[in-house]
Structures are given as C-alpha cells and as structure tokens.
Amino acid sequence: MLSINNLHATVADKPILKGLTLDLPAGEVHAIMGPNGAGKSTLSYVLTGREGYEITEGSATLDGEDLLSLDPSERAARGVFLSFQYPLEIPGVPALTFIRTALNAQRRARGEPEVAAPAFLRQARETTASLKIDFEMLKRSLNVGFSGGEKKRMEIFQMAMLSPRLLILDETDSGLDIDALKIVAAGVNAMRSPDRAMLVITHYQRLLDYIKPDKVHVLSAGRIVASGGPELALDLEREGYDKYVKAAA
Amino acid sequence: MSLATALKTGDATQLPSRRDEDWRWTDLRGLIRQIPPQYRYDGTGVLPAFSVASANGAEEFYRSPFTANRTVTVLNGFVDGLGLGDPGPLVFDDYDPVVALDVANVFGAFQLATRLAVRVPAGRSGVLLESHAGQGNHLVSFDLDIELGEGASLERIVLVADDPEAVTVRQTNVSLAPAASYSQTVLTTGARRQRLETRIAHPGAGASVRLDGAYLLSDQRHADLTTSVDHRGLDGTTSQLTKGVARDQARAVFQGRIVVERGADRTDARMRHQALILSERAEVDAKPELLIFADDVQCAHGNTIGALDEEAIFYAMQRGIPADRARAMLTAAFVGEVIDRIEHEGAREIAHAWAEAQLGSL
Numbered sequence: 001m002l003s004i005n006n007l008h009a010t011v012a013d014k015p016i017l018k019g020l021t022l023d024l025p026a027g028e029v030h031a032i033m034g035p036n037g038a039g040k041s042t043l044s045y046v047l048t049g050r051e052g053y054e055i056t057e058g059s060a061t062l063d064g065e066d067l068l069s070l071d072p073s074e075r076a077a078r079g080v081f082l083s084f085q086y087p088l089e090i091p092g093v094p095a096l097t098f099i100r101t102a103l104n105a106q107r108r109a110r111g112e113p114e115v116a117a118p119a120f121l122r123q124a125r126e127t128t129a130s131l132k133i134d135f136e137m138l139k140r141s142l143n144v145g146f147s148g149g150e151k152k153r154m155e156i157f158q159m160a161m162l163s164p165r166l167l168i169l170d171e172t173d174s175g176l177d178i179d180a181l182k183i184v185a186a187g188v189n190a191m192r193s194p195d196r197a198m199l200v201i202t203h204y205q206r207l208l209d210y211i212k213p214d215k216v217h218v219l220s221a222g223r224i225v226a227s228g229g230p231e232l233a234l235d236l237e238r239e240g241y242d243k244y245v246k247a248a249a
Numbered sequence: 250m251s252l253a254t255a256l257k258t259g260d261a262t263q264l265p266s267r268r269d270e271d272w273r274w275t276d277l278r279g280l281i282r283q284i285p286p287q288y289r290y291d292g293t294g295v296l297p298a299f300s301v302a303s304a305n306g307a308e309e310f311y312r313s314p315f316t317a318n319r320t321v322t323v324l325n326g327f328v329d330g331l332g333l334g335d336p337g338p339l340v341f342d343d344y345d346p347v348v349a350l351d352v353a354n355v356f357g358a359f360q361l362a363t364r365l366a367v368r369v370p371a372g373r374s375g376v377l378l379e380s381h382a383g384q385g386n387h388l389v390s391f392d393l394d395i396e397l398g399e400g401a402s403l404e405r406i407v408l409v410a411d412d413p414e415a416v417t418v419r420q421t422n423v424s425l426a427p428a429a430s431y432s433q434t435v436l437t438t439g440a441r442r443q444r445l446e447t448r449i450a451h452p453g454a455g456a457s458v459r460l461d462g463a464y465l466l467s468d469q470r471h472a473d474l475t476t477s478v479d480h481r482g483l484d485g486t487t488s489q490l491t492k493g494v495a496r497d498q499a500r501a502v503f504q505g506r507i508v509v510e511r512g513a514d515r516t517d518a519r520m521r522h523q524a525l526i527l528s529e530r531a532e533v534d535a536k537p538e539l540l541i542f543a544d545d546v547q548c549a550h551g552n553t554i555g556a557l558d559e560e561a562i563f564y565a566m567q568r569g570i571p572a573d574r575a576r577a578m579l580t581a582a583f584v585g586e587v588i589d590r591i592e593h594e595g596a597r598e599i600a601h602a603w604a605e606a607q608l609g610s611l
Binding site: 048049050051071072073075076077081082084087088089090091092093098099101102103105106109141158162 | 558559560561563564565566567568569570571572574575578579581582583585586
C-alpha cells in the first residue's frame with residue numbers, strides 16, 4: 001500500500017531523512033522506533049505534506065500514486081490520516097462541526113455524496129461511546145481546554161469517523177496514563193483490517209504492548225537501520241538505541 | 250470639523266483631515282476635493298418617511314436581513330431630500346421590543362446627511378436591528394442619537410454593507426441614565442472610506458455597556474471603528490471586544506478610548522482588540538486608550554494583530570479540508586467570538602450567517 005523509496009528530505013536546508021526505504025503492505029501494522037532526532041516526526045510530516053519540508057530525492061507512493069505531489073487535503077481524501085503528537089486547538093469551531101466538515105470535504109473530493117446530519121450524529125454517538133468520550137465534549141471548540149489525554153482520544157475519534165486507509169500514529173502514547181492508553185489502543189486495534197495499513201511511530205516500547213506490530217523498524221539518522229519482528233522492540237527496550245546510533249554514524 | 254457640517258455647508262474645507270488627531274487614519278479632506286450636490290428625490294415612487302418605498306429599484310436592491318415586530322425603512326433621499334422634516338424620535342414603547350431599522354443608500358454621485366433619534370423610556374427594554382446597505386459612489390453622513398432612561402436597556406445590532414466606492418460616516422451618540430444597559434455589535438465590510446463612531450456618556454450608577462464590533466475587509470476597502478466611553482460616575486461597567494480581518498490592500502482602523510473621570514470609582518472597564526492580517530499589503534492601525542483619573546478602578550486593555558495560525562491550517566488540511574475552506578473556517582471562528590456575544594438569538598444567527606457570507610466572498 002505505502003511504498004517509500006530512498007527518501008531524502010531537508011528542513012531549512014538541514015538533511016533529516018537520508019535515504020529512507022520502507023514497504024508497508026495493506027493489512028499490516030509497522031512500528032517505527034528510534035532515538036530523539038532520528039527523523040520520526042519528520043517522516044510523518046513528509047508523508048502528510050506539511051510545509052517546510054523539502055524532498056530532495058526519492059519517492060513515496062500510496063497504491064502506486066505519487067503522494068508527494070499532492071497537497072495535505074488531497075492526501076487526506078485518499079485515506080492518509082496522521083494522529084498528531086500535539087493535536088492543535090481550533091478555537092471557535094465545535095469538534096462536531098470540524099469533523100463533519102472534514103468528512104464531507106473528503107467525500108466531495110472522492111466524488112461521493114455528503115453524509116447527512118442524522119447519519120453523522122448517529123455514527124458520532126456510537127464512536128464516542130466506544131472511546132468513552134463524553135458526547136457533550138464534541139459541542140465544545142475542538143481541543144480547546146482539553147487535557148493531553150482527551151486530545152489524543154479526540155484524535156482516535158476523528159480517525160474512526162474519517163475511516164482512513166493509511167493510519168500514521170505519531171507518539172500517540174505520550175501524555176497518556178495507562179487507562180487512557182488502553183482505551184486509545186483498543187480504538188486503534190478496532191480499526192485493524194485487511195485493507196488498512198498502520199505506521200506506529202514511537203520512542204518507547206510500551207505502546208507496542210497494546211498495539212501489536214507485524215514488523216518493527218529502527219530509524220536512526222534518517223534511515224531504517226534495522227528491521228525485524230515484534231521481538232526487536234523488546235530488544236531495544238533492553239539495550240537502548242546506542243548500537244544503532246553508532247552504526248548509523 | 251465633520252462630514253455632516255461639510256455636507257450642510259457644501260464646504261470641503263470643513264472635512265476632517267489627517268491633521269485632526271482623531272482622524273489621522275481616516276482622512277476625508279485629502280480624498281474629497283469637492284462636495285457633490287445633495288440628493289433630491291425625483292418625484293416618482295411612493296412617499297415614505299419611514300415606510301417602505303420603491304424607486305430606483307431600491308426595494309429590489311434592498312431586502313432587510315432582519316425581521317422584527319416593527320420595521321422602519323429609511324430609503325435615504327426620501328427623508329431629507331424631500332424636506333419632509335424631522336420624522337421625530339423612534340420610541341421603544343410597550344409594543345415594539347424588537348425594531349428593525351433599515352437604511353438603504355441607493356444613489357450615485359450625490360451627498361446626503363440624515364439624523365435620527367431613538368429613545369428607550371425608563372424601565373423599558375428593546376432590541377434595535379439596524380442594517381445599512383448602499384449602492385453608488387455617494388457621500389453619506391448618518392447621525393443617530395440614542396437615549397436610555399433609568400433602568401432601560403437596549404441591544405443594538407448593526408450590519409453595514411456599503412458600496413466599495415462610497416464614503417460614509419455614521420456617528421452614534423448614546424446617553425445612559427442610571428442603571429441603564431446598552432449593548433452594541435457593529436459588523437461591517439468597509440467602504441472606500443468609512444467611519445463608524447460611537448460615543449457614550451456613561452453615568453456609572455449601575456449602568457453597563459457592551460460595545461463590540463467586527464470588520465471584514467477585502468480589496469481596497471477601509472473601515473474605521475472609533476469608540477469613546479466617558480465614565481462620569483461611580484459603579485459603571487464597560488466591556489468592549491473588537492475583532493477583524495483585513496486582506497488584499499484593505500485597511501482597518503480601531504480607535505477605542507475609555508475615560509474614567511475623577512470620582513468615577515469602582516469603574517470596571519475592559520477593552521480588547523484583535524485583528525488578523527491576511528495579506529502583506531493589508532494594514533491595521535489600532536489605538537486603544539485608557540485615560541484614568543480615578544483611583545479605585547479595574548481597567549484592562551489588550552491589542553493583538555497577527556496572521557492565521559498556519560499549524561492549525563495544516564491540521565485542518567490533514568483532516569481533508571482544502572486550504573481555502575480551512576482559512577475561511579478559521580477566520581469565521583475568529584470573528585465569531587464577537588457575534589457569540591449577541592444576546593438576541595435570532596439576531597445572533599443572522600449575524601453569523603451574514604458574516605459567513607461576507608467571508609465566503611472575501
């Protein structure tokens with residue numbers, strides 16, 4: 001589904017990604033682990049098209065279509081979703097309004113009919129219940145005054161409502177206590193399906209106890225330096241990133 | 250020096266110029282060389298002072314956005330142009346808690362000065378839904394005197410959609426008796442040059458004022474929201490929120506002055522102005538002033554001018570909302586804070602829809 005080949009990217013002329021290659025087939029969950037500064041967040045922003053990241057070499061395709069030439073909203077309409085490490089606050093826009101606007105914009109872009117309000121609200125109610133979100137919270141400005149955990153849950157709620165095909169989770173466990181982590185992980189796991197792929201970006205192994213990856217990749221100094229099964233994450237937890245940092249240097 | 254005086258005398262040197270401190274950002278003298286002739290009703294159509302009329306297709310052009318118990322339509326040119334005399338004050342009696350005052354300026358290169366008085370007797374309350382719309386490159390001066398009796402309250406919502414070639418000055422003078430309450434929300438899209446000025450004589454004495462405004466400016470439009478509140482006695486409150494958006498080569502001016510006179514202790518006055526500048530050539534000039542001559546007061550003012558949050562735009566786009574739509578949504582939400590403060594529910598909804606329509610066409 002997602003195919004990244006020899007990707008090089010710079011931020012303010014500083015090379016961050018230096019030849020990253022990764023293949024993520026549909027139905028699989030891959031974890032990207034790595035030390036601080038390895039380029040984990042840069043990868044998520046490059047894949048979603050944030051400004052300020054320049055691609056100097058390589059490619060990234062979704063089902064064979066070039067992702068990098070599309071703007072962020074076009075990528076979203078094709079099913080790319082990023083759960084932000086630090087979700088933004090949107091003052092004055094109720095969460096429900098925001099999500100419905102997003103959903104219908106995506107559907108329009110795909111040539112699908114818009115979702116009517118009653119059907120949307122029904123789906124929203126069901127989804128809030130499964131994520132243990134108070135429905136009343138959706139009437140408040142999106143993320144304004146929400147706690148860190150509430151913001152992360154709201155990301156998963158949006159993910160469930162938008163039903164993307166490629167899910168990128170950027171440090172989704174940060175700021176979550178263990179109960180919130182279990183709820184979030186359950187929400188993510190509920191979305192696993194043969195036609196979806198997930199990229200779980202995390203610094204710590206903890207999240208992978210709850211979201212079991214099919215493969216684990218170690219990202220260091222802008223490249224994948226090791227790949228393996230779930231046991232690789234446990235190995236990293238024990239031994240740290242040192243040997244990979246040295247290998248990449 | 251005022252537009253009204255210049256129009257009355259036909260003397261362009263009476264126009265306020267940038268040499269007047271209060272008009273430094275809204276220069277009329279430098280813009281207007283000659284006062285055009287006064288508009289005269291051409292004799293066709295229905296006679297109107299304060300009733301719906303149709304001439305020049307004015308009625309076609311103008312549809313009041315508001316509905317109310319009573320509608321007062323001033324198709325300018327019918328009132329003063331005909332010499333119909335003073336229409337007398339608009340009084341909020343028992344039966345008119347909600348009045349729509351619609352002023353349509355539908356004429357070309359002429360000038361017109363109009364006055365109107367509004368009175369809310371002691372103990373009465375009302376809502377004044379006011380809309381101004383224009384078509385043509387005219388000069389218009391509109392003076393409104395509002396008087397609130399003891400314990401009276403008035404909420405005034407003003408929508409202004411002038412012609413981009415028009416030059417307009419609207420001045421409102423408000424006087425409050427003790428324990429009266431006055432709330433105002435002005436929304437405007439600007440004009441070639443436009444001033445919306447509100448002056449409030451605040452007696453303190455338990456009276457309260459809410460004084461809000463928003464400007465939505467594009468192209469080369471100009472809007473000047475100038476306010477002055479004079480706290481003259483103990484125990485008065487004023488809460489002021491002005492927000493706005495300027496793009497293209499538009500220019501916004503905010504001048505807010507709150508004076509707390511000697512002896513006006515226990516005054517609580519708060520003023521905030523926040524602007525978004527959406528292009529490099531747009532300009533916002535702001536002068537918030539608190540002049541405090543009393544000791545025991547609570548006063549605060551804040552003024553911020555910035556751009557849309559690019560991170561928030563990226564976030565909205567990542568969820569599938571195209572860039573233009575994301576910008577419009579965030580801008581509407583920014584200005585929406587002002588509109589949310591409107592207490593009258595119907596007016597609030599109309600104001601939201603009006604602002605969204607204006608922002609959609611920005």
